[in-house]
Amino acid sequence: MPPAHSESILITGASRRLGLYNAKKCLEAGFHVIATYRHRTKGIDELEQAGALVLPVNMDSPEEVAGLIAQIEQSTSSLRAIIHNASGWLSDSENPEDSEPLDTLFRVHMQAPWLINRSLYPLLQKCRGTADIIHMTDYNALRGSIEHAAYAATKAGLESLTRSFAKMYAPKVKVNAIAPYLIIMNEGDHVMAEEGTLPVPPMGLEPGEDVIWQTIDYVMKNSYVTGTTLSVDGGMSLK
Numbered sequence: 001m002p003p004a005h006s007e008s009i010l011i012t013g014a015s016r017r018l019g020l021y022n023a024k025k026c027l028e029a030g031f032h033v034i035a036t037y038r039h040r041t042k043g044i045d046e047l048e049q050a051g052a053l054v055l056p057v058n059m060d061s062p063e064e065v066a067g068l069i070a071q072i073e074q075s076t077s078s079l080r081a082i083i084h085n086a087s088g089w090l091s092d093s094e095n096p097e098d099s100e101p102l103d104t105l106f107r108v109h110m111q112a113p114w115l116i117n118r119s120l121y122p123l124l125q126k127c128r129g130t131a132d133i134i135h136m137t138d139y140n141a142l143r144g145s146i147e148h149a150a151y152a153a154t155k156a157g158l159e160s161l162t163r164s165f166a167k168m169y170a171p172k173v174k175v176n177a178i179a180p181y182l183i184i185m186n187e188g189d190h191v192m193a194e195e196g197t198l199p200v201p202p203m204g205l206e207p208g209e210d211v212i213w214q215t216i217d218y219v220m221k222n223s224y225v226t227g228t229t230l231s232v233d234g235g236m237s238l239k
Protein backbone atom coordinates (compact mmCIF):
# COMPACT_ATOMS: atom_id res chain seq x y z
CA MET A 1 0.00 0.00 0.00
CA PRO A 2 1.34 3.51 -0.76
CA PRO A 3 2.07 5.75 2.28
CA ALA A 4 -1.15 6.92 3.96
CA HIS A 5 -0.02 10.50 3.57
CA SER A 6 0.43 10.12 -0.21
CA GLU A 7 -1.74 12.37 -2.32
CA SER A 8 -4.59 10.91 -4.36
CA ILE A 9 -4.94 10.93 -8.14
CA LEU A 10 -8.19 10.07 -9.89
CA ILE A 11 -7.72 8.49 -13.35
CA THR A 12 -10.68 7.39 -15.43
CA GLY A 13 -10.81 4.56 -17.95
CA ALA A 14 -7.98 2.63 -16.29
CA SER A 15 -8.99 -0.88 -17.39
CA ARG A 16 -6.51 -1.17 -20.25
CA ARG A 17 -3.89 0.42 -22.53
CA LEU A 18 -3.02 4.09 -21.73
CA GLY A 19 -5.28 4.41 -18.69
CA LEU A 20 -3.90 1.26 -17.10
CA TYR A 21 -0.31 2.16 -17.94
CA ASN A 22 -0.57 5.64 -16.46
CA ALA A 23 -2.44 4.44 -13.37
CA LYS A 24 0.47 2.08 -12.69
CA LYS A 25 2.96 4.91 -13.24
CA CYS A 26 1.06 7.06 -10.72
CA LEU A 27 1.32 4.21 -8.19
CA GLU A 28 5.06 3.84 -8.93
CA ALA A 29 5.45 7.58 -8.32
CA GLY A 30 4.01 7.11 -4.82
CA PHE A 31 0.51 8.50 -5.32
CA HIS A 32 -2.63 6.89 -4.00
CA VAL A 33 -4.66 6.03 -7.10
CA ILE A 34 -8.42 6.06 -7.55
CA ALA A 35 -9.00 4.25 -10.85
CA THR A 36 -12.34 3.93 -12.62
CA TYR A 37 -13.34 1.20 -15.03
CA ARG A 38 -16.42 0.16 -16.97
CA HIS A 39 -15.58 -3.50 -17.63
CA ARG A 40 -13.41 -5.18 -14.99
CA THR A 41 -10.16 -6.53 -16.42
CA LYS A 42 -7.00 -8.25 -15.19
CA GLY A 43 -5.44 -4.82 -15.21
CA ILE A 44 -8.01 -3.55 -12.71
CA ASP A 45 -7.27 -6.59 -10.51
CA GLU A 46 -3.55 -5.67 -10.68
CA LEU A 47 -4.25 -2.06 -9.72
CA GLU A 48 -6.37 -3.16 -6.76
CA GLN A 49 -3.69 -5.59 -5.61
CA ALA A 50 -1.16 -2.74 -5.82
CA GLY A 51 -3.29 -0.65 -3.47
CA ALA A 52 -5.45 1.41 -5.81
CA LEU A 53 -9.08 2.10 -5.05
CA VAL A 54 -10.93 0.81 -8.12
CA LEU A 55 -14.45 2.05 -8.81
CA PRO A 56 -16.85 0.93 -11.56
CA VAL A 57 -18.67 3.61 -13.53
CA ASN A 58 -20.26 4.03 -16.94
CA MET A 59 -19.41 7.60 -17.90
CA ASP A 60 -22.34 7.51 -20.34
CA SER A 61 -24.69 7.65 -17.32
CA PRO A 62 -24.90 10.95 -15.39
CA GLU A 63 -26.50 9.00 -12.53
CA GLU A 64 -23.51 6.66 -12.30
CA VAL A 65 -21.15 9.66 -12.53
CA ALA A 66 -23.00 11.24 -9.58
CA GLY A 67 -22.56 8.00 -7.66
CA LEU A 68 -18.85 7.95 -8.47
CA ILE A 69 -18.45 11.54 -7.25
CA ALA A 70 -20.14 10.64 -3.95
CA GLN A 71 -17.87 7.61 -3.49
CA ILE A 72 -14.75 9.72 -4.14
CA GLU A 73 -15.92 12.42 -1.71
CA GLN A 74 -16.28 9.71 0.93
CA SER A 75 -12.92 8.08 0.19
CA THR A 76 -10.46 11.00 0.16
CA SER A 77 -10.12 14.44 1.77
CA SER A 78 -8.15 15.93 -1.13
CA LEU A 79 -7.07 15.29 -4.71
CA ARG A 80 -3.67 16.06 -6.29
CA ALA A 81 -4.95 15.47 -9.85
CA ILE A 82 -7.80 14.26 -12.04
CA ILE A 83 -6.85 12.58 -15.33
CA HIS A 84 -9.80 12.23 -17.72
CA ASN A 85 -8.70 9.31 -19.87
CA ALA A 86 -12.00 7.44 -20.36
CA SER A 87 -13.08 7.62 -23.98
CA GLY A 88 -15.05 5.76 -26.62
CA TRP A 89 -13.39 5.12 -29.98
CA LEU A 90 -16.69 4.94 -31.85
CA SER A 91 -17.28 5.30 -35.59
CA ASP A 92 -20.08 7.53 -36.87
CA SER A 93 -23.47 5.99 -37.60
CA GLU A 94 -24.44 5.28 -41.22
CA ASN A 95 -28.04 6.28 -40.45
CA PRO A 96 -28.45 10.07 -41.06
CA GLU A 97 -31.35 10.15 -38.58
CA ASP A 98 -29.24 8.60 -35.81
CA SER A 99 -27.54 10.99 -33.40
CA GLU A 100 -25.35 8.23 -32.02
CA PRO A 101 -22.47 8.10 -31.23
CA LEU A 102 -22.60 11.89 -30.82
CA ASP A 103 -24.96 11.63 -27.84
CA THR A 104 -22.87 8.99 -26.08
CA LEU A 105 -19.53 10.68 -26.73
CA PHE A 106 -20.88 14.05 -25.59
CA ARG A 107 -21.69 12.39 -22.27
CA VAL A 108 -18.40 10.49 -21.99
CA HIS A 109 -16.00 13.14 -23.34
CA MET A 110 -17.70 16.33 -22.12
CA GLN A 111 -20.57 15.89 -19.65
CA ALA A 112 -18.74 13.47 -17.34
CA PRO A 113 -15.57 15.62 -17.11
CA TRP A 114 -17.80 18.69 -16.61
CA LEU A 115 -19.66 17.08 -13.68
CA ILE A 116 -16.53 15.55 -12.13
CA ASN A 117 -14.38 18.70 -12.39
CA ARG A 118 -17.05 20.98 -10.94
CA SER A 119 -18.07 18.62 -8.12
CA LEU A 120 -14.54 17.61 -7.12
CA TYR A 121 -12.99 21.08 -7.39
CA PRO A 122 -13.25 21.49 -3.57
CA LEU A 123 -11.10 18.35 -3.14
CA LEU A 124 -8.52 19.76 -5.60
CA GLN A 125 -8.48 22.99 -3.59
CA LYS A 126 -7.48 21.03 -0.49
CA CYS A 127 -4.35 19.72 -2.20
CA ARG A 128 -1.15 20.83 -0.38
CA GLY A 129 0.32 22.55 -3.43
CA THR A 130 -1.05 23.26 -6.92
CA ALA A 131 -3.44 20.63 -8.27
CA ASP A 132 -3.96 19.44 -11.86
CA ILE A 133 -6.77 18.46 -14.19
CA ILE A 134 -5.61 16.71 -17.36
CA HIS A 135 -7.93 16.01 -20.30
CA MET A 136 -6.91 13.40 -22.86
CA THR A 137 -7.99 14.82 -26.21
CA ASP A 138 -6.68 14.00 -29.71
CA TYR A 139 -4.47 15.29 -32.55
CA ASN A 140 -7.56 15.25 -34.76
CA ALA A 141 -9.87 17.10 -32.33
CA LEU A 142 -9.74 20.38 -34.24
CA ARG A 143 -8.87 18.83 -37.61
CA GLY A 144 -12.04 16.76 -37.76
CA SER A 145 -12.49 13.25 -39.06
CA ILE A 146 -14.49 11.68 -41.89
CA GLU A 147 -15.39 8.48 -40.03
CA HIS A 148 -15.06 9.66 -36.41
CA ALA A 149 -16.68 13.12 -36.62
CA ALA A 150 -18.58 12.72 -33.34
CA TYR A 151 -15.43 11.53 -31.59
CA ALA A 152 -13.39 14.49 -32.92
CA ALA A 153 -16.12 17.04 -32.15
CA THR A 154 -16.53 15.94 -28.54
CA LYS A 155 -12.77 15.87 -28.04
CA ALA A 156 -12.70 19.42 -29.42
CA GLY A 157 -15.35 20.30 -26.86
CA LEU A 158 -13.18 18.83 -24.15
CA GLU A 159 -10.27 20.96 -25.40
CA SER A 160 -12.46 24.05 -25.10
CA LEU A 161 -13.47 23.04 -21.56
CA THR A 162 -9.73 22.80 -20.80
CA ARG A 163 -9.34 26.53 -21.40
CA SER A 164 -12.55 27.47 -19.56
CA PHE A 165 -11.69 25.44 -16.47
CA ALA A 166 -8.12 26.81 -16.59
CA LYS A 167 -9.53 30.35 -16.40
CA MET A 168 -11.99 29.42 -13.64
CA TYR A 169 -9.64 27.45 -11.41
CA ALA A 170 -6.33 29.35 -11.55
CA PRO A 171 -4.14 29.70 -9.53
CA LYS A 172 -4.95 26.72 -7.32
CA VAL A 173 -5.64 24.25 -10.11
CA LYS A 174 -3.91 23.98 -13.49
CA VAL A 175 -5.96 22.52 -16.36
CA ASN A 176 -4.31 21.14 -19.52
CA ALA A 177 -5.06 18.79 -22.39
CA ILE A 178 -2.81 16.18 -23.95
CA ALA A 179 -3.49 15.62 -27.66
CA PRO A 180 -1.77 12.47 -28.93
CA TYR A 181 -1.57 11.25 -32.48
CA LEU A 182 -1.30 7.46 -32.68
CA ILE A 183 0.30 6.10 -29.51
CA ILE A 184 -1.00 2.52 -29.52
CA MET A 185 -2.61 1.01 -32.60
CA ASN A 186 -5.97 -0.64 -32.53
CA GLU A 187 -7.62 -3.07 -34.97
CA GLY A 188 -8.34 -0.52 -37.69
CA ASP A 189 -4.86 0.97 -37.56
CA HIS A 190 -3.15 -2.37 -38.15
CA VAL A 191 -5.26 -2.85 -41.28
CA MET A 192 -4.40 0.65 -42.55
CA ALA A 193 -0.72 0.16 -41.71
CA GLU A 194 -0.66 -3.09 -43.71
CA GLU A 195 -2.41 -1.35 -46.61
CA GLY A 196 0.07 1.55 -46.40
CA THR A 197 -2.76 4.07 -45.87
CA LEU A 198 -1.92 5.01 -42.28
CA PRO A 199 -0.23 8.45 -42.17
CA VAL A 200 3.19 8.05 -40.51
CA PRO A 201 4.59 10.94 -38.41
CA PRO A 202 8.20 12.16 -38.99
CA MET A 203 9.13 10.45 -35.71
CA GLY A 204 7.49 7.15 -36.73
CA LEU A 205 4.56 5.20 -35.35
CA GLU A 206 3.72 3.73 -31.95
CA PRO A 207 6.16 5.49 -29.60
CA GLY A 208 4.78 3.50 -26.65
CA GLU A 209 2.66 4.52 -23.71
CA ASP A 210 5.50 6.14 -21.77
CA VAL A 211 5.43 9.29 -23.94
CA ILE A 212 2.04 10.07 -22.41
CA TRP A 213 3.27 9.43 -18.86
CA GLN A 214 6.27 11.71 -19.53
CA THR A 215 3.79 14.45 -20.55
CA ILE A 216 1.59 13.93 -17.49
CA ASP A 217 4.68 14.04 -15.26
CA TYR A 218 5.91 17.24 -16.96
CA VAL A 219 2.54 18.97 -16.60
CA MET A 220 2.21 18.02 -12.93
CA LYS A 221 5.76 19.22 -12.12
CA ASN A 222 5.48 22.53 -14.00
CA SER A 223 3.77 25.18 -11.86
CA TYR A 224 3.33 27.64 -14.73
CA VAL A 225 1.63 25.62 -17.50
CA THR A 226 -2.15 25.88 -17.71
CA GLY A 227 -4.84 26.24 -20.36
CA THR A 228 -2.69 24.52 -22.96
CA THR A 229 -3.06 21.54 -25.27
CA LEU A 230 0.19 19.63 -25.44
CA SER A 231 0.63 17.80 -28.73
CA VAL A 232 2.25 14.38 -28.52
CA ASP A 233 2.10 13.64 -32.23
CA GLY A 234 5.57 12.69 -33.47
CA GLY A 235 5.61 15.77 -35.68
CA MET A 236 2.40 14.96 -37.56
CA SER A 237 1.48 18.66 -37.47
CA LEU A 238 4.53 19.32 -39.69
CA LYS A 239 3.14 17.24 -42.57
Ligand SMILES: NC(=O)C1=CN([C@@H]2O[C@H](COP(=O)(O)OP(=O)(O)OC[C@H]3O[C@@H](n4cnc5c(N)ncnc54)[C@H](OP(=O)(O)O)[C@@H]3O)[C@@H](O)[C@H]2O)C=CC1
Nearest residue numbers: 013015017018038039058059060085086087136182183184
Ligand atom coordinates in the same frame (compact mmCIF):
# COMPACT_ATOMS: atom_id res chain seq x y z
N1 LIG B 1 -4.45 5.08 -28.36
C1 LIG B 1 -4.08 6.16 -29.06
O1 LIG B 1 -3.21 6.09 -29.94
C2 LIG B 1 -4.73 7.48 -28.78
C3 LIG B 1 -5.49 7.70 -27.64
N2 LIG B 1 -6.04 8.93 -27.41
C4 LIG B 1 -6.81 9.15 -26.18
O2 LIG B 1 -6.06 8.68 -25.06
C5 LIG B 1 -6.95 8.05 -24.11
C6 LIG B 1 -6.53 6.59 -23.90
O3 LIG B 1 -6.51 5.96 -25.17
P1 LIG B 1 -6.62 4.35 -25.27
O4 LIG B 1 -5.93 3.73 -24.12
O5 LIG B 1 -6.24 3.97 -26.66
O6 LIG B 1 -8.19 4.16 -25.07
P2 LIG B 1 -9.06 2.80 -25.11
O7 LIG B 1 -10.19 3.06 -26.05
O8 LIG B 1 -8.18 1.63 -25.33
O9 LIG B 1 -9.60 2.74 -23.61
C7 LIG B 1 -10.49 3.72 -23.20
C8 LIG B 1 -10.84 3.52 -21.74
O10 LIG B 1 -12.02 4.26 -21.52
C9 LIG B 1 -13.01 3.40 -20.99
N3 LIG B 1 -14.34 3.76 -21.43
C10 LIG B 1 -14.82 3.79 -22.69
N4 LIG B 1 -16.12 4.13 -22.68
C11 LIG B 1 -16.47 4.29 -21.38
C12 LIG B 1 -17.67 4.63 -20.70
N5 LIG B 1 -18.81 4.84 -21.35
N6 LIG B 1 -17.65 4.72 -19.35
C13 LIG B 1 -16.51 4.49 -18.66
N7 LIG B 1 -15.33 4.16 -19.23
C14 LIG B 1 -15.33 4.07 -20.58
C15 LIG B 1 -12.65 2.02 -21.46
O11 LIG B 1 -13.22 1.10 -20.56
P3 LIG B 1 -13.80 -0.31 -21.09
O12 LIG B 1 -12.57 -1.07 -21.43
O13 LIG B 1 -14.52 -0.86 -19.95
O14 LIG B 1 -14.63 0.02 -22.28
C16 LIG B 1 -11.15 2.06 -21.40
O15 LIG B 1 -10.69 1.78 -20.10
C17 LIG B 1 -8.34 8.22 -24.67
O16 LIG B 1 -8.93 9.38 -24.14
C18 LIG B 1 -8.10 8.39 -26.16
O17 LIG B 1 -9.16 9.11 -26.79
C19 LIG B 1 -5.92 9.96 -28.31
C20 LIG B 1 -5.20 9.78 -29.46
C21 LIG B 1 -4.51 8.56 -29.73
Ligand SMILES: Nc1nc2c(c(=O)[nH]1)N=C([C@H](O)[C@@H](O)CO)CN2
Nearest residue numbers: 087088089138181182183185186189
Ligand atom coordinates in the same frame (compact mmCIF):
# COMPACT_ATOMS: atom_id res chain seq x y z
N1 LIG C 1 -10.72 5.96 -26.89
C1 LIG C 1 -9.84 5.82 -27.88
N2 LIG C 1 -9.47 6.89 -28.61
C2 LIG C 1 -8.58 6.72 -29.62
C3 LIG C 1 -8.04 5.48 -29.92
C4 LIG C 1 -8.46 4.36 -29.15
O1 LIG C 1 -8.03 3.22 -29.38
N3 LIG C 1 -9.35 4.58 -28.15
N4 LIG C 1 -7.13 5.33 -30.93
C5 LIG C 1 -6.73 6.37 -31.63
C6 LIG C 1 -5.62 6.21 -32.62
O2 LIG C 1 -5.00 7.47 -32.89
C7 LIG C 1 -6.04 5.61 -33.94
O3 LIG C 1 -6.93 4.58 -33.83
C8 LIG C 1 -6.62 6.61 -34.91
O4 LIG C 1 -6.56 5.97 -36.19
C9 LIG C 1 -7.33 7.71 -31.49
N5 LIG C 1 -8.19 7.78 -30.34
